[in-house]
Amino acid sequence: MTPLPRFRRLPAERQEAILTVARAHFAEHGPASASYNKIIEAAGFSKTAAYQYFDGREDLLGAVLDDVLDRLLGVLGSWTPARDEVDFWARLEAGSHALVAHLSTHPDDLALADAAVGRAQGGVWLGWFGAVVEDGQRLGLIRTDVAPALLAAATAAVMRAADAWALTALRTAPPEGSATQAVPGSEQVWSLLRGLWSGGTDGGGGRAH
Template sequence: MTPPPLPRFHRLPPERQAEILAVARAHFAEYGTQDASYNRIIEAAGMSKTAAYHYFDGREDLLGAVLDEVLARVLAALGVYSPAPDPAAFWSRLESGADALTRHLATHPDDLALAGAALARAGGSAWRGWFVALVEDGRRLGIVRTDIDTALMASATAAVLGAADEWALPELAAGRALDRAPVWLLLRGLWGGGSTEGAGDAR
């Protein structure tokens, strides 16, 4: 894993830190994590090469700082998963979390472009934790089957919802109302039936 930025970067005023990371995030999102030019980024951010190397130990260090910030923003949009009291509340919380994440990605295209790289950098651990908690809660409520390994079921659930976000974003961009019923249908099939109380209310 790439080390964090040099401590000197964190001694900059928060506004300046945010400005530098925003410029870098836009470049990495537009040109890709492999092809974005470090020299162009620091020039656009108003830094000399000397200043840039004062704050970052090179291009990969800056990229790591950007991806860490993207991951934090995406996870904040998703929110912390808390156990539901009943199946109806479970489906409601799942819908709320999915909607919040979709809205964030729709309004932050740079985060959308870099989310995959950010999750890969973190090894998926922070992301998987949310889905493991979801699957375990679903099992407790009789919604999710128990004959599949928890980690595998959590990964499969994350894949379905990731695909759902890719489908949902163009719909939102086109101004069309979003009907998540097909997504819940996919999840019910993956999860093996169980209780569907509340699932029919998801839109």
């Protein structure tokens, strides 16, 4: 489900205002429990007017989740081929750190991230990790005896779990210093990925550099 064409013809600021209100409600009450009537009331239009923009509650939820996914992918940016092994790991770490930093300051996106990724059913989300896997294979860093799509899905799952774990660590022991400080436990994440990508032969050594 996607918004009706009339929604996309609204000014960008109005679209964002509606999605912001809806995102907050779905994040607070859950995708399955948030009230459609309360959302459209808070957004400032009647139920009759709402049906000019959305077919119903699920349509609005879909628009919100698609927007959350776009925001997460915007934080990651597109993956471009790395120059070498060191550059590959540096870019991966930077992407992970940026995503954790975004989720730590955007609790609505954090609350809806799993639902947004699940709605995508792979798609552009797994496409990002697929590009990582393809680049790692080009550099000889990632095994080639497993289907790339499976490696991309496994990599995405590891990174999502790692981000959730890092956010928990940041909440219980907020790091001091600049925003570029390393994500807690990141060395363990890279070691886990190296084990996955090398077939379990990493030996816990962490990143190549």
